Amino acid sequence: MFLENKANRDSQRGWIEVIVGSMFSGKTEELLRRLKRAEIARQKVEIFKPMVDVRYSDTEVVSHDSNAIRSTPVESSGNILLLSSNVNVVGIDEAQFFDNGLVDVCRTLANQGIRVIVAGLDMDFKGKPFGPMPGLLATAEYVTKVHAICMRCGDLAHFSHRLSENDKLVLLGEKAEYEPLCRKCYSKLK
Numbered sequence: 312m313f314l315e316n317k318a319n320r321d322s323q324r325g326w327i328e329v330i331v332g333s334m335f336s337g338k339t340e341e342l343l344r345r346l347k348r349a350e351i352a353r354q355k356v357e358i359f360k361p362m363v364d365v366r367y368s369d370t371e372v373v374s375h376d377s378n379a380i381r382s383t384p385v386e387s388s389g390n391i392l393l394l395s396s397n398v399n400v401v402g403i404d405e406a407q408f409f410d411n412g413l414v415d416v417c418r419t420l421a422n423q424g425i426r427v428i429v430a431g432l433d434m435d436f437k438g439k440p441f442g443p444m445p446g447l448l449a450t451a452e453y454v455t456k457v458h459a460i461c462m463r464c465g466d467l468a469h470f471s472h473r474l475s476e477n478d479k480l481v482l483l484g485e486k487a488e489y490e491p492l493c494r495k496c497y498s499k500l501k
């Protein structure tokens with residue numbers, strides 16, 4: 312499905328892939344897996360993340376298993392367009408923290424023949440659609456929803472329950488701050 316052997320962008324067909332899920336669902340790992348395969352296929356890859364995501368490192372996309380790849384932190388989605396000349400593949404991590412302009416940016420890139428792979432949280436900790444993710448899901452060719460494991464019952468989880476009382480949406484967390492929950496366990500809390 313995802314061809315990686317098209318080095319010439321002029322003859323290349325672009326598209327959008329979106330990888331979504333809760334915290335600890337393996338979104339970033341799946342993004343990195345696809346980007347690394349593109350690099351093996353000698354594609355020119357650029358990776359972006361929002362400036363707000365400064366958990367571990369300024370210039371690397373780091374997943375929870377420390378599987379890192381170099382990336383560029385950008386302040387707004389518009390910067391991605393400016394920095395994506397001469398690339399075959401654009402990866403975007405933590406896409407939920409970008410402005411809504413990201414949807415148009417991804418469409419423009421794909422229309423230019425670029426393969427765009429976006430990873431992000433589909434819902435915030437309140438269970439509401441997160442930032443530009445609904446628009447990205449609606450306009451992508453390919454959508455992959457990955458699941459975590461419910462910390463309370465072991466079923467598949469797709470909610471990110473925040474354990475702290477902090478109400479700020481931009482609170483990036485480790486295991487101490489969130490737990491993935493299934494619908495049944497999450498709805499019991501409300």
Ligand SMILES: [Zn+2]
Binds near residue numbers: 461464495497
């Ligand atoms: Zn559960």
